[in-house]
Amino acid sequence: MSRAFTAKIITANDLLAGDVIYLTADDQWSRHHAEAELIEDEAHAQLRLLDAARAKSAVGAYLADARKGQNGPEPVHFREAFRMRGPSNYAHGKQVEPDHV
């Protein structure tokens, strides 16, 4: 038996800047993990991934595990937590962008 589907978000990198972006429910690409669409159905996830792959401004879209949080989806794996924040050796990337949440 296959494992039960766990909630996902769709994430990619921006074509021009290369920074981390998230697919929202209204088909926009957001810089904020919390604004991503939390996908709880496997078939819907596959469809949304096809949508994402068609987007011209996004590179390398994939499904990443996420869970429901107080302010929106939160990452499950540490890799996604680092992508959401930026590197740990300098205050660079999303952690210092003005509207970082």
Place this chain on the structure above:
Amino acid sequence: MYNYTDFDAHFVRARTAQFAAQVERRISGALTEDEFKPFRLMNGVYLQLHAYMLRVAIPYGTINPRQMRALAQIADTYDKGYGHFTTRQNIQFNWPKLTDIPAILSDLADVGMHAIQTSGNTIRNVTADHFAGAAADEIEDPRPVAELLRQWSTDHPEFQFLPRKFKIAITGAPNDRAVTRAHDIGLRMVRNAAGAPGFEVIVGGGLGRTPIIGATVRDFLPKADLLPYVEAVLSVYNMLGRRDNKYKARIKITLHETGKEELSRLIEARFVELRAQFGGNDQALLAQIEAAFSAPDLRRADTAAYGAFYKADPVFRSWADTNLAAHRDPDYRIVTISLKKHGDTPGDATSAQMRLIADLSERFGHSEIRISHEQNVILPHVHLSDLPGLHAALRGSGLETANVGLISDIIACPGMDYCALATARSIPVAQQIATRFEELKLEHDIGPLKIKISGCINACGHHHVGHIGILGLDRAGVENYQITLGGDGTETAVIGERAGPGFAYDEIVPAIERLIAAYLKQRENAAETFLQAYRRLGLGPFKAALYPDEGKRNAA
């Protein structure tokens, strides 16, 4: 050093223009990512965790002050004011925008630099002994041969689509500072019985998921035969190398599956065919290149002041004791400028530091600069009388750390702070180890020790050949660090032995501390290094120090 000919300059410009057009087509949507990716990789452009990354070659680790200033300018204009020097004598910019990369490549071309073949399944940047041209133990400067290999391998039509990437390292000295035994081809200069210089040719070394020390396929290859011989190795590999499985595609697997004897036979047979075709053109070119690498005119001056200063200033003395190496001229020293200030990121230099290095190389170092695979900067020719002035100029810049070859002189790959392939972080582990042993004020007492950290199994941080190697993995969604012991990257190369189960992120620094305490307790005297003690004692006492609870359990 070698300066671009019109041919080189035109080639690099043409490639830059070609890539600029490819970027334009990618942005317009005319190229998909799948179509664009091979082009960007051929030009050193990766897409990492947080941004694009541009990897620029510093061929055989040699760079001049003008080029260093250009790197500083690029860091300020298009990046975040710093660059990261890597374990393959490249520099990486971690934050360029795709739209800016053509302009960066154009700025690089202005100073005779490029990012060609710093990625992809091609012959990569040829690395060399970072003391080349200066070392006291050197037979000959290996860089003219390295430059010949660079020219030959650049855009070589037969070797643009190899089964996998291909790395060549070269050293002109019997003491191997270029890790030649862990490269696809390692070239180590030796003399034959008649005293003529040639190369020991080592094939099929490599780290990564299958670490293998290379096999010597020729004990002595005359220098004049080098290029046809290297081409023969590539030609055989190109034919036999496995394209069906990425993880079995490196020449080390070809060596393993074909056997040294048969592989040597094929190489020798191909060599006979190729040698005839070269017709001496390679030697004519090499002679031209050699002229470009003529040694600087070393100056003669009184050295007494150095000795007096050394006695009088303990800070200078500490730096001189660790950061200087023997030069072929007894009045000169090779200076290693540490990019490993305690708590800083190994291999990172700010634009201000790059400019200072450029200035100091002009003031004190005959305008020569090298980058080491150990992620430090070398001024290869500094007169004894200039050392106090150089050290004074470094103080306060973050470049004066006296730790070369010590526990805080750690090699670390970018790890999961930047790299899309990483499975765990390596930079903060390096930072914490360095900071901890600085607090303990122990590192000079511990003595020579190489810690090397990789954030994934691909082993960019050379952990297998670290005296202490640390490999960061993802174990069930948590960072976990495996320790290997007893590795050695020199002419006595050995792959380290795995000590046992891994450690959590917050357990790794205490584990290293226990390991060092065990070494200090068990060493015969202060002159016995960690590696020597490990070789004498074996894994046992170090394993007991790493896993104290296991001993208790067994005793119970």
